[in-house]
Amino acid sequence: MNIQVKEIPHERGAGMLNPLLGSHTGPFASGAGKAWQRRPARPRYPGPGGDTGSMTNSLKAYFSFFWAGLRKQGQTGGLVPSQRFLIAMMIAPVPKTYRGQILELGAGTGALTVQLATRCPQANILACEINPTLARNTMETLRRAGCIDRVEVVSTPAEDLLSGMDRLGMEKPGFIISGIPLGNMGGRRACALLDNIHLHLAEGGLYIQFQHSLLDRKHIRARFAKTRIVPVFLNFPPAVVYYAPREG
Numbered sequence: 001m002n003i004q005v006k007e008i009p010h011e012r013g014a015g016m017l018n019p020l021l022g023s024h025t026g027p028f029a030s031g032a033g034k035a036w037q038r039r040p041a042r043p044r045y046p047g048p049g050g051d052t053g054s055m056t057n058s059l060k061a062y063f064s065f066f067w068a069g070l071r072k073q074g075q076t077g078g079l080v081p082s083q084r085f086l087i088a089m090m091i092a093p094v095p096k097t098y099r100g101q102i103l104e105l106g107a108g109t110g111a112l113t114v115q116l117a118t119r120c121p122q123a124n125i126l127a128c129e130i131n132p133t134l135a136r137n138t139m140e141t142l143r144r145a146g147c148i149d150r151v152e153v154v155s156t157p158a159e160d161l162l163s164g165m166d167r168l169g170m171e172k173p174g175f176i177i178s179g180i181p182l183g184n185m186g187g188r189r190a191c192a193l194l195d196n197i198h199l200h201l202a203e204g205g206l207y208i209q210f211q212h213s214l215l216d217r218k219h220i221r222a223r224f225a226k227t228r229i230v231p232v233f234l235n236f237p238p239a240v241v242y243y244a245p246r247e248g
């Protein structure tokens, strides 16, 4: 993985080195670190009331996701991106004024990423997506919503990103938000990912994961004893959200 550290001087870090992982220095690199200079923009995407470009992008993103879901079913974990009730449940615990690091694993087409960036304009958001086509969709979604400067998108497996954090001396995120289909990964790989998430989440931080089954609740509870599970029926397909605090 070709990753780089960026120094981002801003009021949150008061001149501290604030390491964010840059992506491959190719088309998947997106800039973060200018959030404090900009007024939060209202998202123009998604929504039927949006402009034609947004609608086209929305359809393109849906099609990309659907195609990825057909071709790489296990990896994608669904045929349609998450919808608004599930997204709202996923991001609700993150304070709107949060200024720390948030890591999103499995961003898909950016359906959640864009809502998170809009909700938390002062946060450092790093979104990771294994599928390069979907990572590009995420970037386009963010660009259309005017949030591209506030989110770093990397097209890389979450496992590599998490293990690279130590080497780069990255700040531990206060929130890790994941849509990665743990149940499709196989027990050993899912457990290794959960260990990695636990290791890299800040003490007192919150890991938020959704799943379309309860398959991994024991694995999650084994690492995060105080996990709460909330069903979300208003999503297709219905899901459960795990809220898993890391005890300090």
Ligand SMILES: C[S@@+](CC[C@H](N)C(=O)[O-])C[C@H]1O[C@@H](n2cnc3c(N)ncnc32)[C@H](O)[C@@H]1O
Binding pocket: 075, 076, 077, 078, 080, 081, 082, 105, 106, 107, 108, 109, 110, 111, 112, 128, 129, 130, 131, 134, 156, 157, 158, 159, 178, 179, 180, 181
């Ligand atoms: C169920 S989708 C969720 C997408 C999006 N977060 C949403 O809510 O619509 C899971 C996403 O995780 C991605 N993914 C699967 N395994 C991954 C891994 N090891 N690292 C990073 N992303 C992964 C898939 O490509 C897919 O886009």
